Amino acid sequence: MKQFLMLGAFMAGTLGLTVAQTIQSPARTQQYGISSNADTTIQLAANLNSPASGNEISGLFDKQNAAGPSAPRLNPRAVAFVDDYMEKYSKSLQDMKGWALPYFNMIDAVMIEYGLPRELKYLAVIESKMKAGATSWAGAVGPWQLMRETAIKLGLKVNKKVDERRNYVKSTHAAARYLKDLYAIYGDWLLVIASYNAGPGTVQRAISKSGSKNFWDLQYYLPSETRNHVKKFIGTHYIFEGGGGLTTLTKSETVAHYGQQLYAFNRKMTAEETSDARSQQVAGKYQSHIVARHVGMEMEDFNRYNPDFDKVMAASANGYELKLPAGKMDTFNANKYQILQESVQFLLSGSAASTL
Structure with missing residues (x-):
């Protein structure tokens, strides 16, 4: 899977934002009951909702039945892709719900700490299938598929002796900081997911060429892998959560559905x-x-x-x-x-x- 580009130069040159250079202390990992020298975790309090599968899938897209009367609606331009994705992958992702639950719960706790939506954990699902040993053809490593330069920029150790990209806890903290910085740029979770995959420079060029900051309007100015990456994230969210949510909507869709009550760390x-x-x-x-x-x-x-x-x-x-x-x-x-x-x-x- 194509890895996102370095954020540092884009943010420093265009927005003057900073990326944290320090990683969480051993005391922080111990808070979760996790050894700083091993990829271990605990089952925290959060529970995932029942996933959608089989005949339930088509109902998720129906205006009258989509996960309840107040549920966010799936954008019509995503229905065909997401429907097909869910038909193909619901079974394997349901299996993941069992063995990966401790990891999901650890990620939930970290996302809460950073004031981020917990549903961003599904990005790790489509990036690596939650595997610490995952390595892409481009050299991205770990559950969050971080490139070496990006990981170092985010404060992780990557050398011949240690590669903290493979550490679930430390890499999750790094990914959370990166996602929060990307949201500070776009204020739109679909653009954040696209930028995580293709890099902020690629997304910015798509915005410039399309004249729009709406993912559904600019998607065809992005690489096909990137626009499908966003739709895979949406499909995964629907499978695990049984419907849409904050991270499956554009900014304008979010305002229309939730009003101006956007995201805690931004308000x-x-x-x-x-x-x-x-x-x-x-x-x-x-x-x-x-x-x-x-x-x-x-x-x-x-x-x-x-x-x-x-x-x-x-x-x-x-x-x-x-x-x-x-x-x-x-x-x-x-x-x-x-x-x-x-x-x-x-x-x-x-x-x-x-x-x-």
Whole structure:
């Protein structure tokens, strides 16, 4: 599979964005119960939805039946490709759902940490079939199929003795940083997936030639491999999730379906939200996704109120100034001991993880 091009020069010369040069510390990998010297992981809390297969597939594209009345619609220009893809690969991907679940759950946790949609894990499915040993004809390596230069730019060690592209955890952190940087350029997940495959320069040229930033309008200015790569991602999402979502839509489709409530890391609290919010200093091993679940908040909103919560809580002895809507803070205080207990149990479960 054709590997994406280097992001560094494009971002430095065109956008002035920076790519993190440091990788997560051993303490961070231990948070997930993962040895820094081995590709090991744990089964975290998130569960995948039932996949679509067989006769269910055609129903996903029907305007009346697509995964519920409020589900995002598949763009008509993708239906034929995605329908065929799902017919061919539903069985093998359902099998993957079993053996790869621990890896999926680890990726979920990392994506949450970076404020990214968890469904981006399906990019690793189409890149490498979730195989650490995968190597492309172009030299891309690992579950995220990183080229050597790109991996080094993202802070991974790649030399004769070690190749951290094959390390599930470290390469996932690197991929998350790269995906977040790409989203800062495009604000559109389909263009991010295209750029991950072909490089931001290729996507930018397609935008210039087509005069559009809509993937469905510019797709034929991209290499066929790249436009099919995006559709494979959409098809994989439909198989695992039983429908579409944030990462299967263009920016305009996202606004039409969800309104202006886009992505947490790209939005700030409104004046009304700031006025209503309450703050409270918290310390201990609280985990963001467990807090959010107990108080009834989507992770996107929790991260918007509390950016870098898990990072700060893991690194600081002074805790974190938790911000929540007034009613949510009352719920937190009423359940904080249970939330803390579940958070600690979540972390302790990692120490018992077995090597995969």
